[in-house]
Amino acid sequence: LCLLHLLSLPEPLRTQTSTPFQPHITMASYADMAAKGPKQTPEEAAAPQPPEISVESVESVASTSSLVDVDMPSVHTVPHDFNEQDVKTDTQADRIEREDEEQRARAEADLAKKKAAGKARKADSWLKRQFSSLSDGSASALAISNLVGVVGLSTFLGYKAWGLYERGRLSWQNIGLGLGILGVVGLGEGIFGSYLYKTKGKK
Structure with a gap:
């Protein structure tokens, strides 16, 4: 905080300001320090050159950037009779298949339940016959x-x-x-x- 305060002071005040622990502090700016150092060559002082772009690469990018890549999995084409189809999407086909499997499983469970009930009735009637x-x-x-x-x-x-x-x-x-x-x-x-x-x- 003290250093920020010192940097905000004008140049003559900065060089003559002292703290209680040091009687006199002289500060120099970055520009002063850079001026005292070795001089840069013109190549070092120049800004870096931008990369060169050939005209052919620009034309090829411009010509293909507006095209849709039909090999990508996110792009789908549909047949002309799409609206007349019963199943229109993969999700719908998966749902129908899942519902068919659930219906088959329910039918098998009902059949097993009926068989078990039939066996229980047979055993019940056999026991009744034996006791009677x-x-x-x-x-x-x-x-x-x-x-x-x-x-x-x-x-x-x-x-x-x-x-x-x-x-x-x-x-x-x-x-x-x-x-x-x-x-x-x-x-x-x-x-x-x-x-x-x-x-x-x-x-």
Whole structure:
């Protein structure tokens, strides 16, 4: 900031201005320093020559600069019946192809769903036929044996869990395994009971 202030002063004041740390500072301008140095040759003092441009290169650039490069991918030509075409652009063709693929995938998924539903209906009717072919006495015996099996399995798992607990070896993994087994058995019991009720409960 002080240097800028000094440079803004007129020449006589600049040479006689002093700072508190230096009693007297003499400053010279760039022009003064350049005048004291060696003189430039006329070649060094001259401005650089502009590059030479031949007339032929100017004519070739001028003649081709207004032409459109048809080999560039951004330039497209269309046939004369373009407006009558169903598909007019690549984007439209891609969209139509994508929609066709999605429609085929939906049709395949619907077919697979129908096949799975058909198999489930066949299994359902087979189970109903099997349960309906049972006599009332055998159906009651089957229901009682099923109940005894579930109660027996639950008792066995409870006894094993109590033994592990007394030895201090009961872990969450054991509890989860036991509950998983009971869940699967309960699901099977529910399915079994519903089929037995559907076939024998209506009579």
